[in-house]
Amino acid sequence: MTRRTWIGWQFVAPFLAVFALVFLAPIVYSVYLSLYRTRLIGGTSFVGAENYTKALHDPQFWSAVGRVSLFMVVQVPIMLLLALLIALAIDSGRLYGAAFFRISIFLPYAVPAVVATLMWGFIYGDRFGLVGNINDYFGVHLPDPLAPDLVLASIGNIVTWEFVGYNMLILYSALRVVDTSLYEAAAIDGAGQWRIIRAIKLPALRGPLLITTMFSIIGSFQMFTEPVVLKTIAPNAILTYFAPNYYAWQLSFGGQQYNYSATVAVVMGLITMLVAYLVQARAVRKAG
Amino acid sequence: MRMRMTRRRALLGAAMSITLLAAGCGSSDDSTDEAPAATTVSDADVEAALQAGGNLTVWAWEPTLTKVVAQFQTKYPKVKVNLVNAGSGNDQYTALQNAVKAGTGVPDLAQIEYFALPQFSLSKAVTDLSAYGAKALDGTFSPGPWTSVHSGEKIYGLPMDSGPMALFYNKEVFDKYKIAVPTTWEEYATAAEKLHTANPKSYITSDSGDAGFTTSMIWQAGGRPYKVEGTDVTVNFDDEGTKKWTGLWQGLVDKKLLAPTPGWSDAWYKGLGDGTIASLVIGAWMPPNLESGVKAASGKWRVAPMPQWAAGEKVTAENGGSSLAVTEASQAKTLAYGFLKYATVGDGAQIRTDEGAFPATTAQLTADAFKNKEFPYLGGQKANEVLSEAATQVATGWSYLPFQVYANSVFNDSVGKAYTGGSTLQDGLKAWQEASTKYGQEQGFTIK
Amino acid sequence: MVAAPTIRPAARRQPLPKKRRQAQPRNKTLTVVTALMVAYTLLPLAWLLISATKTQEGLLDSFGLWFADDFALFDNIGRVFTYQDGIYPRWLLNTVFYVVAGAGGATLLSTLAGYGLSKFAFRGRRAVFAVILGAVAVPPTALAVPTFLLFAKMGITDSPWAVIIPTLMAPFSLYLMWTFSNEAVPNEILESARVDGAGEFRIFFKLALPLLAPGTVTALLFNVVMTWNNLFLPLIMLKDRHLYPITLGIYTWNQQSQTVGGDVVFNLVITGSLLAVIPLIAAFLLLQRYWQSGLAAGSVKQ
Incomplete structure (x- = not known):
């Protein structure tokens, strides 16, 4: 080991130590748990891959995976597109009060997810919440946002609300470092705003967009707080297998199925890694 | 010192080998x-x-x-x-x-x-x-x-x-729409319809599927879906008592006579306060919750015995x-x-x-002091007279599953569909029964 | 998983952004459209603010986006601070402590590690990055039980450690600090310091750390948000309510409405939530200058 290597490891070691304790050890322990089965009657026994076989044939698990996949395919693009448009609008320099817009749109990020979900839960109330108020005042009948077929969209709205500003700021910050002489050169060539966006700004955003996409995808797959909080006001729309992470949590806490819960967590981690990898690989190939 | 030893040992365990955890070397x-x-x-x-x-x-x-x-x-x-x-x-x-x-x-x-x-x-x-x-x-x-x-x-x-069950009702609302306090479930169903017709915003009660409430109602109706002997377990929602209840309640659900407000939510408290949820069939522990959460309706609520399946009967169940x-x-x-x-x-x-x-x-x-206590919130009613009598009328022979916590946690996955229009209560209970049975088998119980 | 990013040199950021921006004509349509977005983001916050002025009864009786008859904001604030023997200020202090220790520690660890990964081309570097990103994909709430059992063996459940140690882990910060180190700390400076005979850690603290400041502040702020909003791990780990962070405390107040004999205090839940959000928003506003430049520098190009 060279001296440089040794010093490098010294800088990284504290982080890795915590990482080992907080992430690796529980993951390894989960993998270990997933190979066993503990029953209320009959105790613990080694079952090998049986839990994995069960997960592969568990319709509830796959329904949960399907739901978050749908969520990912619809919500993530909408949120990132909104974030991109706002970032471009603010960066364009054509807004009145751009600084106010920037910070206002970012503010929801500072609201704890629990509080955010409670607030939106109130607004969604079709009898006493704002939706109910609107129904009363205008004599209309809006569909119940917490009905089983709409609740996923309603969660999408909450998540978008929470994170659109955060993503916008990352994209906006990247636009700020674009060399302005490029714009001047483009302007001299007679390029319009749209041309500048397409030729200069969007390429500059490729990296940040990839990062925000990756984090959003991981976030979608890990959907948890929103269903937990909404369960009390929408008990029939949020099933215990609403999202994989929530399902794993229910299995271990409601049902004491620690082993199977660990299995679901491991499988879900693998799926998330796979999807994140595919997205990244695709993005790199496109760029290349 | 002991604390530090424990931590060091575990840090070692985390870093080196996970088997330490598996070995389960507990320390108290x-x-x-x-x-x-x-x-x-x-x-x-x-x-x-x-x-x-x-x-x-x-x-x-x-x-x-x-x-x-x-x-x-x-x-x-x-x-x-x-x-x-x-x-x-x-x-x-x-x-x-x-x-x-x-x-x-x-x-x-x-x-x-x-x-x-x-x-x-x-x-x-x-x-x-x-x-x-x-x-x-x-x-x-x-x-x-x-x-x-x-x-x-x-x-x-x-x-x-x-929590012997009783009927808590908003007297002001009942009086306003000239509804007599129901003593049987038949009267209750009639009252539900009358109230909702008179004021489409008002409901006799709210229910969006609650495992505790459902099992208590089946308990009163005479259903005994769970039989437990050691590790031998029977789950059967196909009995007479259960059907009595689903028959009544399905009618209320179908005619949309139940407020779809989940219990204990802010909307629920609001409904109890403004009269849009006019009654509750619930455990005797309810008064303090009304006093604390529904201050707006102070003086309006009263307690009456739980409605019966046949006039003159005196049967209740425990709730909570x-x-x-x-x-x-x-x-x-x-x-x-x-x-x-x-x-x-x-x-x-x-x-x-x-x-x-x-x-x-x-x-x-x-105790006399208990029975004679006047509840200002309940308009000065000596509510404990009703409630302590209910405590003596609880039907016998009920038992819960040895994994009821799990069963209740998945109740809305199956029975919930009856409230959102995708199924019926009886079918929902059947699906719940299957989920409970499956879990029981996986946990090593003998399901009969 | 992500290829090592390259960063546009900081030096090129300077030229005249102000002038360019002033040169653009303002556009009303664009402003109005963006304002709609602001309305969307601020509406729920307005609800929170307005609701905090209402009593428990007013909350249930009045229109959500307008004030009730009695203005009870100061009453509510007073009650939040005195309710249950004044436990709220205690929760507030706990949270501040967890944030200082957890977010502060996380920022320090990730700054060290990010710098180390950036400036020392040691063997195993790529493997470290791959493993960390891979682990991020595993849902932490699903790891809650194993983590609990692990901590129980260590005897640190129901202690501040159980809250602090998990928050020391901040993969996004590591990523940010790595890319930031690449950009903000020129290798030439380090080389000349080494020639002068300075030790590596001395170089880091004296030379690199000041250069890394904007990135560090940014990472710190994001870690603060994470720690401040932490709920489910404390929920599992802590039993002693004197150790609760503020989110967990508010959660238990909310749960009281679902408890037999529990005191229903939606008004305190809402006012307590508002008070818990304000310090974070204030921190973001006050430190805006820092984190914006930090984020800008952290943005990457493939």
């Missing part, structure tokens, strides 16, 4: 003042333990216990009771299961609702109290809760409170209610039992009743 931080008792403990032993003193940790969310603990410590100054609110209901059960599994941090006593007690007794998380003389308490408690803490001959906790149990992991079981007795049958029973809890002890239930 509790002070050990006695060996777990296998033989019978006499009242004198319990009293001696109380005098000798020690430390107890109690997990409970029941607010009136605070005062009980204070008084207890005055009486037994050498005992230090650490009362911890480890979350309500499922949050606490989760914590308790985790602590038991980890083998550390288990309290000496824990509040456990009746429906959840079989699960903890089966997994040996709580201890059999018959060795401590709990059998001698026969007759001290009203029959409903007393049966609920039994598993065969064994007693796994002492009743803290009880909790026991206090001694954990198997406790290192001070005799002392813990001493506190348990104080809190449930000793001075604590009266203290808690005075604080507003609905007692499970016959002495408190039949």
Whole structure:
């Protein structure tokens, strides 16, 4: 080991130590748990891959995976597109009060997810919440946002609300470092705003967009707080297998199925890694 | 020093090998003042333990216990009771299961609702109290809760409170629409329709699928879907009693006569306050919740006996209610039992009743002071007359599953569809039965 | 998984952004459209603010986006601070402590590690990054039980450690600090310091750390948000309510409405939530200058 290597490891070691304790050890322990089965009657026994076989044939698990996949395919693009448009609008320099817009749109990020979900839960109330108020005042009948077929969209709205500003700021910050002489050169060539966006700004955003996409995808797959909080006001729309992470949590806490819960967590981690990898690989190939 | 040793060892374990965890080398931080008792403990032993003193940790969310603990410590100054609110209901059960599994941090006593007690007794998380003389308490408690803490001959906790069901109704709304207080379910259904027709914003009650409420209603109707003998379990929602209830309730659901407001939400409290939810069939512990959460309707609510399936009958069921149990992991079981007795049958029973809890002890239930207490919130009504009578009318022979906590947690996955229009109650219950059966089999029960 | 990013040199950021921006004509349509977005983001916050002025009864009786008859904001604030023997200020202090220790520690660890990964081309570097990103994909709430059991064996459940140690882990910060180190700390400076005979850690603290400041502040702020909003791990780990962070405390107040004999205090839940959000928003506003430049520098190009 060279001296440089040794010093490098010294800088990284504290982080890795915590990482080992907080992430690796529980993951390894989960993998270990997933190979066993503990029953209320009959105790613990080694079952090998049986839990994995069960997960592969568990319709509830796959329904949960399907739901978050749908969520990912619809919500993530909408949120990132909104974030991109706002970032471009603010960066364009054509807004009145751009600084106010920037910070206002970012503010929801500072609201704890629990509080955010409670607030939106109130607004969604079709009898006493704002939706109910609107129904009363205008004599209309809006569909119940917490009905089983709409609740996923309603969660999408909450998540978008929470994170659109955060993503916008990352994209906006990247636009700020674009060399302005490029714009001047483009302007001299007679390029319009749209041309500048397409030729200069969007390429500059490729990296940040990839990062925000990756984090959003991981976030979608890990959907948890929103269903937990909404369960009390929408008990029939949020099933215990609403999202994989929530399902794993229910299995271990409601049902004491620690082993199977660990299995679901491991499988879900693998799926998330796979999807994140595919997205990244695709993005790199496109760029290349 | 000991703490540091433990941490070092575990850090090593985390970094080097995970087998240490698997081996389950538990260490307990509790002070050990006695060996777990296998033989019978006499009242004198319990009293001696109380005098000798020690430390107890109690997990409970029941607010009136605070005062009980204070008084207890005055009486037994050498005992230090650490009362911890480890979350309500499922949050606490989760914590308790985790602590038991980890083998550390288990309290000496824990509040456990009746429906959840079989699960903890089966997994040996709580201890059999018959060795401590709990059998001698026969007759001290009203029959409903007393049966609920039994598993065969064994007693796994002492009743803290009880929830015999009654009809709480908003008299102002009932009077306004000239609705007589229903005494039978048939009248109740008629009243539901009359109210909702008179004011489309008002509903007789709210229900969006609640496992505790549903099982209690089936209990009153005579259904006995669960049969448990040791590890032999039967789940069957196809009996007469269940069908009686689903027949009635399906009609209300179909005609949209039930407010689709989930219980205990802000919208629910609001509905109880503004008269759009005009009645509740619920446990006798409800008055303090109305007083605290529905201040706007003070003076408007009253209590009446639970509607009956046939005119003239007097049958109720239990809804909710909790026991206090001694954990198997406790290192001070005799002392813990001493506190348990104080809190449930000793001075604590009266203290808690005075604080507003609905007692499970016959002495408190039949006391004149209790029965004659006027509730200003209920317009000065002597509500306990109705409620303590309900406590004597609880139907017998009901039992919960030894995995009811799980079953209840997945209730809305299946029965919930009946409320959103995708299914019927009877079909939903059948699906719930299948889910419960499947879980039971996976957990090693014999399902018959 | 992500290829090592390259960063546009900081030096090129300077030229005249102000002038360019002033040169653009303002556009009303664009402003109005963006304002709609602001309305969307601020509406729920307005609800929170307005609701905090209502009593428990007013909350249930009045229109959500307008004030009730009685203005009870100061009453509510007073009650939040005195309710249950004044436990709220205790929770507030706990949270501040967890944030200082957890977010502060996380920022320190990730700054060290990010710098180390950036400036020392040691063997195993790529493997470290791959493993960390891979682990991020595993849902942490699903790891809650194993983590609990692990901590129970260590005897640190129901102690501040159980809250602090998990929050020391901040993969996004590591990523940010790595890319930031690449950009903000020129290798030439380090080389000349080494030639002068300075030790590596001395170089880091004296030379690199000041250069890394904007990135560190950014990472710190995001870690603060994470720690401040932490709920489910404390929920599992802590039993002693005197150790609760503020989110967990508010959660238990909310749960009281679902408890037999529980005191229903939606008004305190809402006012307590508002008070818990304000310090974070204030921190973001006050430190805006820092984190914006930090984020800008952290943005990457493939």
